[in-house]
Structures are given as structure tokens and as C-alpha cells.
Amino acid sequence: MTSIRYPGAATSEGAQELSARGQMTAGELLRESGSVLRMSEAAAAEQADRAPGDQETMIINMGPQHPSTHGVLRLMLELEGETVLRSKPIVGYLHTGMEKTGEDLTYLQGPTNVTRMDYAAPLFNELVFSLATEALLQVEIPPRATWIRMLMTELNRIASHFLFLATNGLDLGAISMILYGWRERDLVLQFFEKTTGLRMNHNYIRPGGVAADLPDGWRDDVLRILDALPARLQEYDELMTGQPIWRARTQGVGVLTAEEAIALGATGPILRASGVPWDLRRDIPYLAYEEVDFNVVVGTYGDVFDRYAIRLNEIRESIGLVRQILDRIPRGDYRVQNKKVTPPPRARIDESMEALIHHFKIFTEGFKVPEGEVYVAVESPRGELGCYLVSDGSAKPYRMHIRGPSFVNLQTLPHMLRGGLIADAVAVISSVDPIMGEVDR
Amino acid sequence: MSADDQAVPEEQAVPQEEERRHGAPLTRQLGQVVLHPSREGYRDLVEQLRRDGYTFCLDVTAADYLTHPGRPGLPSTVTPERFEVVAILLSFEGKERLRIRVQVPDGDPVVASLFHLHPGTEAMEREVYDMYGIVFDGHPDLTRILMPEDWEGHPLRKDYAVGRIPVQFKGAPGDR
Amino acid sequence: MGFGKGLEGLQHNFLTGNLESVVKWARRNSMWPATFGLACCAIEMMATGASHYDLSRFGMEVFRASPRQADLMIVAGRVSQKMAPVLRQVYDQMMEPKWVISMGVCASTGGMFNNYALVQGVDQVVPVDVYAPGCPPNPQTLLHSILTLHELVRTGEIVSRRQGGGGAEVHVAQQPQGDQRVTVVRPPVHVGTPR
Numbered sequence: 146m147t148s149i150r151y152p153g154a155a156t157s158e159g160a161q162e163l164s165a166r167g168q169m170t171a172g173e174l175l176r177e178s179g180s181v182l183r184m185s186e187a188a189a190a191e192q193a194d195r196a197p198g199d200q201e202t203m204i205i206n207m208g209p210q211h212p213s214t215h216g217v218l219r220l221m222l223e224l225e226g227e228t229v230l231r232s233k234p235i236v237g238y239l240h241t242g243m244e245k246t247g248e249d250l251t252y253l254q255g256p257t258n259v260t261r262m263d264y265a266a267p268l269f270n271e272l273v274f275s276l277a278t279e280a281l282l283q284v285e286i287p288p289r290a291t292w293i294r295m296l297m298t299e300l301n302r303i304a305s306h307f308l309f310l311a312t313n314g315l316d317l318g319a320i321s322m323i324l325y326g327w328r329e330r331d332l333v334l335q336f337f338e339k340t341t342g343l344r345m346n347h348n349y350i351r352p353g354g355v356a357a358d359l360p361d362g363w364r365d366d367v368l369r370i371l372d373a374l375p376a377r378l379q380e381y382d383e384l385m386t387g388q389p390i391w392r393a394r395t396q397g398v399g400v401l402t403a404e405e406a407i408a409l410g411a412t413g414p415i416l417r418a419s420g421v422p423w424d425l426r427r428d429i430p431y432l433a434y435e436e437v438d439f440n441v442v443v444g445t446y447g448d449v450f451d452r453y454a455i456r457l458n459e460i461r462e463s464i465g466l467v468r469q470i471l472d473r474i475p476r477g478d479y480r481v482q483n484k485k486v487t488p489p490p491r492a493r494i495d496e497s498m499e500a501l502i503h504h505f506k507i508f509t510e511g512f513k514v515p516e517g518e519v520y521v522a523v524e525s526p527r528g529e530l531g532c533y534l535v536s537d538g539s540a541k542p543y544r545m546h547i548r549g550p551s552f553v554n555l556q557t558l559p560h561m562l563r564g565g566l567i568a569d570a571v572a573v574i575s576s577v578d579p580i581m582g583e584v585d586r
Numbered sequence: 587m588s589a590d591d592q593a594v595p596e597e598q599a600v601p602q603e604e605e606r607r608h609g610a611p612l613t614r615q616l617g618q619v620v621l622h623p624s625r626e627g628y629r630d631l632v633e634q635l636r637r638d639g640y641t642f643c644l645d646v647t648a649a650d651y652l653t654h655p656g657r658p659g660l661p662s663t664v665t666p667e668r669f670e671v672v673a674i675l676l677s678f679e680g681k682e683r684l685r686i687r688v689q690v691p692d693g694d695p696v697v698a699s700l701f702h703l704h705p706g707t708e709a710m711e712r713e714v715y716d717m718y719g720i721v722f723d724g725h726p727d728l729t730r731i732l733m734p735e736d737w738e739g740h741p742l743r744k745d746y747a748v749g750r751i752p753v754q755f756k757g758a759p760g761d762r
Numbered sequence: 763m764g765f766g767k768g769l770e771g772l773q774h775n776f777l778t779g780n781l782e783s784v785v786k787w788a789r790r791n792s793m794w795p796a797t798f799g800l801a802c803c804a805i806e807m808m809a810t811g812a813s814h815y816d817l818s819r820f821g822m823e824v825f826r827a828s829p830r831q832a833d834l835m836i837v838a839g840r841v842s843q844k845m846a847p848v849l850r851q852v853y854d855q856m857m858e859p860k861w862v863i864s865m866g867v868c869a870s871t872g873g874m875f876n877n878y879a880l881v882q883g884v885d886q887v888v889p890v891d892v893y894a895p896g897c898p899p900n901p902q903t904l905l906h907s908i909l910t911l912h913e914l915v916r917t918g919e920i921v922s923r924r925q926g927g928g929g930a931e932v933h934v935a936q937q938p939q940g941d942q943r944v945t946v947v948r949p950p951v952h953v954g955t956p957r
């Protein structure tokens with residue numbers, strides 16, 4: 146789509162767009178790549194001058210409504226023939242003002258809000274918000290709640306990575322993969338629907354524990370998922386991993402070295418693909434990840450293929466994790482019995498007036514959280530998902546900020562696309578696996 | 587990690603009991619380490635910390651303390667201002683995070699950009715600029731990132747209304 | 763068979779009907795949606811198109827990337843102030859006749875995000891035929907709204923769909939000049955009410 150000049154359109158993103166070749170400055174070049182390579186400003190200025198004239202290049206727009214941009218990412222690319230010279234992602238088309246809305250909701254309502262950020266992995270958003278709130282409250286949640294959280298988030302990781310496999314396959318021409326990916330994802334979502342009541346945006350993990358205990362027969366449901374997956378993963382391995390076309394399209398494309406990934410702030414599979422073994426679950430453990438056994442999957446070349454392979458194998462690791470969780474999940478309460486935080490059980494509301502008032506107060510006024518500020522992070526399927534929470538002692542957060550891994554990871558795009566082919570751009574975008582809801586919040 | 591003593595010049599006398607790192611007051615918030623450099627010393631502090639192993643900048647964000655000036659966890663030697671820029675760094679070797687809080691006054695909301703130290707802060711600083719109107723000195727491309735280009739105001743400031751459309755239902759209470 | 767008047771020699775079967783219902787039947791049974799996935803709802807829209815729910819049962823599996831080839835725009839997700847002009851432009855690029863489904867509470871009313879950033883209801887930007895409630899509407903809900911729309915197409919009028927300054931009219935009849943903004947007056951439409 147060409148640039149938006151709809152008559153009467155209220156906005157134009159002029160200054161956010163890629164500037165014309167003639168106006169290109171050293172600063173822009175630095176922004177794109179120079180700075181990662183520690184290029185000096187003088188060298189950048191020289192390069193900007195040496196760039197080809199306006200005649201030979203073409204600026205095209207991809208998005209914001211383009212099927213391979215995973216939502217509403219808009220990418221401006223300057224091409225010379227088929228080679229990408231410059232590129233710039235333009236985001237904000239899904240800006241929902243969630244951080245502002247979050248300041249207006251109580252801590253108990255907070256997960257409803259944040260869960261809609263990374264909608265491919267909603268439980269992680271709830272988890273990080275709840276962990277931050279609990280850190281401020283300084284409450285310990287019961288072990289069963291911890292393990293339920295681990296179970297649910299690992300299953301969510303599986304679903305999210307299947308979503309990646311599906312869209313990545315679609316983008317690269319392995320069309321049947323989208324059908325398979327969605328089929329497996331639906332397996333997990335059906336379990337989620339049974340447990341939480343919704344297929345997405347669950348609002349299941351809440352400050353103080355989880356919303357409800359696992360439903361009857363949950364163990365069989367989970368086992369059914371786990372038994373079905375390994376054989377199917379094997380099929381996808383055969384369908385894609387070893388296939389020459391797939392390899393030709395992904396290997397050596399969109400390479401990011403470890404140094405560049407660190408400088409650009411990339412986390413998650415992108416960082417691990419370039420050979421940095423960093424996984425918060427192992428390195429700064431939260432929940433009960435110290436007590437379980439799993440491997441951190443690391444790549445070597447930092448290309449699109451590595452990122453694909455990492456996610457595929459992380460599904461296998463997560464399956465192993467869920468099996469361990471099934472063995473070790475303790476009995477007990479699924480939420481903390483702290484009168485301040487937890488609403489009274491349903492049965493007591495019918496009997497006691499006090500419980501009814503208490504229940505009403507918790508859901509209308511919320512509970513007060515002691516003054517303080519905290520940063521908590523978890524390893525979401527896309528990288529470090531952090532929550533910075535400031536409390537002023539009232540029942541609503543004073544400031545709620547989510548560090549969305551996709552937002553930061555997206556900055557690696559101009560660097561990876563530079564000098565590559567336009568056809569590879571699709572592969573690279575899809576390998577970053579951005580979820581725009583989290584980018585724009 | 588040992589704090590080496592090439593302290594950033596500071597006007598105030600250092601109280602004896604206060605802990606410092608690279609000259610910046612250090613506090614602990616719920617077990618998390620927070621540094622409070624001056625606005626001038628901010629960039630140098632990040633640079634020194636990078637040499638100390640904090641090679642990864644996780645996040646740059648801000649908070650507006652307009653309606654809650656007595657904020658949590660500020661040491662007595664630091665003068666509170668309206669805005670606070672918060673940067674979060676990570677050390678791979680130490681496996682720990684570190685938070686930096688810089689006070690930025692309302693009248694002159696300018697702070698040094700970390701872009702040349704951590705290029706990954708590019709988008710985050712643009713977001714802070716967009717949402718709070720804080721200017722990052724030395725940023726190569728400081729434009730709005732989330733809001734449309736011609737948007738007025740900075741939405742996350744506390745004096746910017748949520749923009750809620752009121753419910754027309756007559757029985758609804760005024761506020762929400 | 764009992765046909766006279768020169769039809770006896772026909773070698774094949776045939777149907778009779780008036781042209782209008784044949785056209786409506788054809789439109790209804792081969793409606794191509796444009797991809798306009800925005801947020802979480804888009805994931806459910808894709809799930810509806812995938813193997814388990816299988817939109818192709820209704821002749822709708824061909825999601826068109828180009829709005830010029832599409833009949834139906836499913837606005838799946840929240841529409842931000844920044845996206846609204848884009849949405850409107852995509853809508854204008856679609857050929858008549860065209861329909862819009864507003865999927866999810868965000869697209870319909872702004873949903874739980876009543877704030878500065880979101881357009882409080884996509885019907886302020888384009889005319890909407892069917893609203894699908896839910897956050898996200900699960901695939902069954904979307905299927906139901908699509909079937910509702912099919913019914914509207916089958917029973918509705920064949921031409922001059924949008925009387926009284928509906929979105930498309932604004933574009934065709936009174937092209938706004940310069941900075942002048944489009945004011946969309948929308949005829950009231952409710953789910954399941956054939957016009």
C-alpha cells in the first residue's frame with residue numbers, strides 16, 4: 146500500500162516515515178546499523194553521501210495491512226533492484242493505551258488489561274503482572290498455585306510456538322503448516338477453555354494465585370495433548386527442517402551476531418539463536434523453575450533457520466517440563482488465604498454477611514498495596530517480559546509499565562534486512578515473531 | 587562487584603551511612619538494587635556500569651509523579667522532580683538486574699540519550715518521548731512512535747485525561 | 763417432461779428463477795473476506811479459517827490480501843486513532859457491493875479500553891453490517907455472525923444498499939476537499955434485522 150493520503154484523513158506519519166534519500170543524514174544511518182557496528186559519526190556521514198541518487202532506488206511500503214506483517218506492522222523499505230538498502234518499521238497502529246488504562250484499574254482488574262497485550266501468550270502477561278503485585282504485597286503464594294502457573298504457562302508456550310510455526314510456514318510458502326499449526330494450537334486452547342473459560346485472554350492468573358483450581362480430569366486432558374504432540378512434531382521436522390527449499394530460504398538469512406543482538410536489546414529466541422545461552426527460567430529463576438530439569442536451546446548462526454529450530458525444540462523442552470510438572474504438582478490451595486488479597490470462598494458468602502461485604506469490597510474497591518516500586522520479569526515465548534510497577538499505597542497502580550519483548554526485538558529488523566533481498570524480508574519479519582499487541586500496547 | 591572510586595563529582599556531602607556506587611546513591615527496593623544518579627551523571631554512570639558488566643539495557647521508561655510527589659524509595663540526598671526516567675540494566679555474568687532512576691524537572695525535561703551506549707534503547711526512548719514529552723539529548727531520530735504524528739499532548743502524563751467517553755446512562759455514577 | 767415451446771430438445775437440466783435472487787445467491791455463497799486482522803481477534807479469525815472450524819464450508823476460505831478482490835471486511839480487533847485512516851482507505855478500495863463485520867467488543871464499541879487511543883467503535887469510520895460480540899468472539903460466534911450476514915445478503919436489496927449517506931456514499935458522492943473531515947452518518951443496523 147502506498148503512503149496514506151486519504152482525503153480528509155486525520156493523520157499522516159510524515160516524520161516517523163523513512164526520509165527521502167536526499168534528506169538522509171548520518172544520524173539515520175547510525176540508527177539503522179552504524180551504531181551497532183560502532184561506526185563513527187564521520188564515517189556514517191560519508192556513507193550517507195555516497196548513497197545512490199534518487200533515480201535508482203524505490204521506496205515501498207509494506208503494511209500496515211499486509212498479510213505477512215503479522216498484524217499491523219508497517220515497514221518502509223528502500224530498494225535498489227531487489228536489494229534492501231534501508232528500512233524502517235513504523236509501529237503504533239495498534240496503540241491501545243493499556244498503560245494508561247492500567248493506572249485506572251485496581252490490582253485485581255489489572256490482569257484483565259495486561260492479558261490483551263501479547264495475545265499469543267496471554268498467560269505470561271498475567272503472570273508477570275501478578276508476580277509484580279505479589280512482590281509489592283510481599284505475599285507468598287501456595288505451592289500448588291505456583292505449579293499451576295507453571296503448567297499453564299508452559300502449555301501456553303507450546304501454543305504460542307505452534308502459532309509461530311504456522312505463520313512462519315505460511316509466510317515461507319509451506320502453506321499446509323498453517324493448518325497443522327492451528328490444529329495443534331487448538332488442542333491446547335481447548336484445555337484452556339475448559340480451565341479458564343476462554344480460549345484467549347483468560348484472566349486466569351491473578352494476584353494471590355489463580356482464579357480457579359484445575360478442572361476434574363485435567364490430568365488426562367494434559368496427557369492427551371502431550372501424547373499427541375511428539376509424533377506430530379516429528380512430522381513437522383520432516384516437512385520443514387530437512388527440506389532443501391526450506392533450508393535455502395532460511396539458512397544464512399537475516400543473520401544477527403551475538404554482539405549485535407545484545408547491543409540491540411534482543412531477548413528470547415533471537416538472542417539464543419545468536420549463541421547467547423540466556424533463559425530467565427534457568428538464569429534468574431522465578432516460580433519453581435529451579436526444581437525442574439530442562440535444556441536451554443541455543444543456536445549458532447543467528448539466522449532465520451536457527452530461530453525456527455530453537456522454537457521447534459523449545460516445544461519439545463516444554464513438553465518435558467509439563468510432564469515433570471504433572472509428576473510433581475502438589476495438593477493444596479490454589480490461592481493464598483490472605484484475607485486482604487483473596488475474596489472469601491463462594492460457600493461462605495451465602496452464610497456470612499461479613500464475607501459478602503468483604504467480597505464486595507475486594508471487587509469494587511480492590512485491596513491496598515503498600516507503597517513501593519518493583520521490576521519483575523519472566524521468560525515469555527518472545528523474550529524477557531518485564532513489568533515495572535509503582536504503587537502509591539492505593540488500590541490502583543500509580544504506574545504500570547510492561548517491557549514487551551517484541552517491541553525491543555523489532556528494532557533488529559532494519560539491521561537484519563540491510564543488504565538482503567526483499568523476498569527475504571518476509572522470512573526475517575516472521576522469524577522475529579512480533580506480536581503487535583505487545584509492541585504497541 | 588566492587589565499586590571503584592572514580593566518583594562523579596557531587597556537590598552534596600555524602601552522609602556516612604549512605605551506600606553509593608560510582609558516586610550515585612544506592613538504595614534497595616524489595617531486594618532490588620536502585621541507583622539514583624544526577625541528571626548530568628546519568629550517561630557516565632551507565633557507561634561505567636557497562637564496563638562493570640552491565641552490558642545489556644533491558645528497558646528505558648519513565649514515570650510522572652505529578653500527583654504523588656512523595657514517591658517511594660528516594661534517598662534523602664536526591665531532590666525529587668516531576669518526572670523520573672527509569673533505566674533497567676542487566677549483567678549476564680552477575681545474573682542480576684540494576685535499576686537507575688533519574689530525576690527530570692518539568693521545566694526542562696531533557697536527559698542524555700543512551701543510544702550510543704546501548705543502541706537498543708532507540709525505540710524505548712522514542713516511546714518515553716511520545717508518552718511523556720521527555721527529550722533525549724543525542725537521540726538520532728526523536729519522533730513519536732506510538733501516537734500519530736500530529737497528536738497533541740503526551741498521553742501518559744498525569745495531567746492528561748484518560749479520554750474516557752462518558753456513559754450516557756443516567757443512573758451511572760459520575761466517575762466511572 | 764411437460765415442457766412445450768421448443769424446450770423439448772434440451773439435452774441438459776435447467777433451473778428458473780429471477781435474476782435478482784440468482785445474483786444474491788451467488789454473492790452469498792462465494793463471499794471473499796479481506797484480511798483485516800488487527801489484534802487478538804485476528805488470531806481467532808485465523809483459527810476460524812483453519813482446519814478445525816473451516817470457513818471453506820461457507821465458500822469463504824479465500825482470504826484476500828488485496829481489498830480490491832474482497833467483498834467482506836472483517837474488522838478483527840481494536841482500531842486505534844492511528845489505524846482509522848488506514849481502515850477507511852482499505853474500505854474505500856473495496857469494490858461494491860461490500861460488507862463489514864465488526865468482530866469483537868473492541869471493534870464494536872471500544873470494549874474495555876475506553877481511552878484516548880482507541881476509536882470507540884469502528885462504526886464511526888465505516889458502516890457495519892453485523893456486530894460479533896465477545897472478547898474474543900470464539901470461532902463459533904464469528905461463524906454465526908457470518909451466517910447472519912449471509913442471510914442479510916440473501917434477503918436484502920440487491921442494489922442501492924446504503925441509502926442516506928452510508929460510508930460508501932460519502933466517498934463516491936461528496937469527495938471531501940482538503941482538510942475537511944469525513945462525517946459518516948450511519949443508518950441504524952442491528953444484527954439479524956434484514957433491511
Ligand code: SF4
Pocket residue numbers: 261346801802803838839840865866867868869873896897898899
Ligand atoms: S475484543 Fe478482546 S480479543 Fe478482540 S481485539 Fe479487543 S481485546 Fe482483543
